[in-house]
Amino acid sequence: MANSSNNNNGGDLRSYLELLEKEGELVRIKKPVSTKFELAAVVSKFDSKQAVLFEKVKEGGKISTVASNVCGTPGRFYMATSSAKSAPKGIAETKKAIRSRVSEALAGMSAPLKTQEGKALFEQNSSRNLNDLPIVTHFEKDAGAFATASVVFAKDGERRNQNSSTHRLLRLDEKHMAIRMVEGRHLHKCYTYAKEHGEDLKVAIAVGVHPAVSIAAAYQAAYGVDEMMIANALLEGKLKLAKTGYSQLYVPNHSEIIIEGRILKDRVQEEWMVEMLRTYDFKRKQPVFELEKLSFRDGAIYHDILPGYAEHRLLMGLPVEAKMYDYVKSVVPTTQAVHLTDGGSNWLSAVIQIKKRLEGEPKNAIMAAFAAHPSLKMATVVDDDIDPTDAVAVEYAVATRCQADRGFVVIPNAKGSSLDPSSDQQNLLTTKVGIDATATILKPKERFEIARIPGEDEINVSDYASNKIK
Structure with missing residues (x-):
């Protein structure tokens, strides 16, 4: 894994992967794998198990390292939101701890440090070709290769505040991707406002961020709330943002990859994808993103999320769980x-x-x-x-x-x-x-009443049976 001594005081993807490796939660794949089906097939075998780091993908272009299943268990999700190295025992207790951390972050939101001086970490290398990214084709009937762990940053033209949210993008060619947006959600509102004013929407897309950033971007915050304030609280004030050159948006300084460009006001493309239910969604016409610049760190790590599997479902579902708990408890x-x-x-x-x-x-x-x-x-x-x-x-x-x-x-x-x-x-x-x-x-x-046996929880079977108990 690339050196992370420069990593925003530990608040980046690299330091998180290093923690997972120390805790036995990461498996390295040294064998070269293809981004077309093979990588996804390997990740599927680790579903709800360890995170996976592919050290060499065959079609990687300038970036050939891919991490997946990063937050594929509630325990790792908790580790991403807490300074603790391990989660509580049991799914129920772990989820309770996650809910507590998200509630603390929402109550303690704070603005991250913003910097405009010097080069950001992600500006160490540049390209203008999307084929330099190891974008993965996951399923046999996919429309193509999808970027699935993409945090999209945009500015609301009406309120002038910045929004961040997670979206999947279908690579069309070396310069264009179709971007999935749900109507009425925050990015779609930003896009609609720009389109109504005859403008394209400039965006910056981060791939390979600390999971706390992805979790904050997935949280369904009220419109106008900057999700990076939630991320900063989850990272205990360690998040640092850097201003991008083209889009003039603030993105995590530690991002492995930043893709800048604009969502075109007058072009759409038909696409379809596998969703959380692991079924193919129906075909939709979605706006098209056009690349301006691709920036990436030395030894960049591309993050891929296998659609419909545990990491995808937990990143979407656990923040919603926390929101639901607060709402139901109020009633x-x-x-x-x-x-x-x-x-x-x-x-x-x-x-x-x-x-x-x-x-x-x-x-x-x-x-x-x-x-x-x-x-x-x-x-x-x-x-x-x-x-x-x-x-x-x-x-x-x-x-x-x-x-x-x-x-x-x-x-x-x-x-x-x-x-x-x-x-x-x-x-x-x-x-x-x-x-x-x-x-x-x-x-x-x-x-x-469910009948209980006194002392049952204290019994250690090995104290009573000489042969191995299955």
Whole structure:
């Protein structure tokens, strides 16, 4: 791995990868691999396991090192948001710690240091050819090679504030990429304002940043909030921004790669991609980005996210979980946890854990969850003795504590996710369901008590059995 002694006091991708390697969370791949399918296939084998660093990709151009699955587990996600070297034990406790860190960052947002003097780290090398990047083709029916870990910086022409958000880009040729933008989201608002005023939108795209920057860019902050203030809080004030030459935008000084150019006001390109559900999205016409300059550090590390796999889902889902928790807790104060499930691709299905006081509270929690995360399709509410991260325990709660005629809430023709292939994707309509899987308080609590064996947690099986226990 390239030397990181110059790395913004440790707040860069390189220092994070070094930490992962020390903790046994990183695997190096020395064998040359192709960016067409082979790299993605290797990463898929490490899904929810170690991060992967490819030291030599075959079609890399001037950049041939690729990192992937960087935040592919809740534990590594937590390490990216905290100075702690390891996460708490258990998914539920880790997610609780992540939620706490995100809440602390939102409460303690601070402006990063901005510098205009001297060369930024990413200005050590330059190019004007997108083929110098090891952009990956992931799936057999992909429209082409997609840059998937791209944090896009733009300025809102109306308010003059800077916005950052994560977008995938399809390489069309050496100068152009189609950029996926969701209508109504912040970058699309910036683009629409520029287009209405007859202008292209200048942008700077960072690839290869500290994961805290990616996490902040994925957080659905209110319009007008500079996400880099969240990133700076997550990095405990260590984030340093540098002003780019062409777009005049402030981007992380430690960025491995900066791609500058403009989103053209009058050109679109049809594209399609694999989304969080690991299904192909329908074809959409999206705006086209035109390259002005490509800048990169010595020994630059390109970051690739495998669409639909754990890193993609966690980077999108965990910040939303934190937002949902705050919203639901404001409605039901005894809310203990909100968990976007793996089975719902960390996006469509949630389990909400509450300490129930009144019969109507679970339904209030369900409605609050749908309001907080409009893409949510299913919300299940469980008691505080049910682990929301344990799918078997949640199913047990539905099976033993729910009666469908009283516990199910069905909401037809509601706004949902365009990603769900079973929904009306063109009109964004879906049927949502909420499940009250909490024990009724109209019966004695003992009727629902799960039997326990005293001392069970303290038993070490190896003290009792001489042969190896499977």
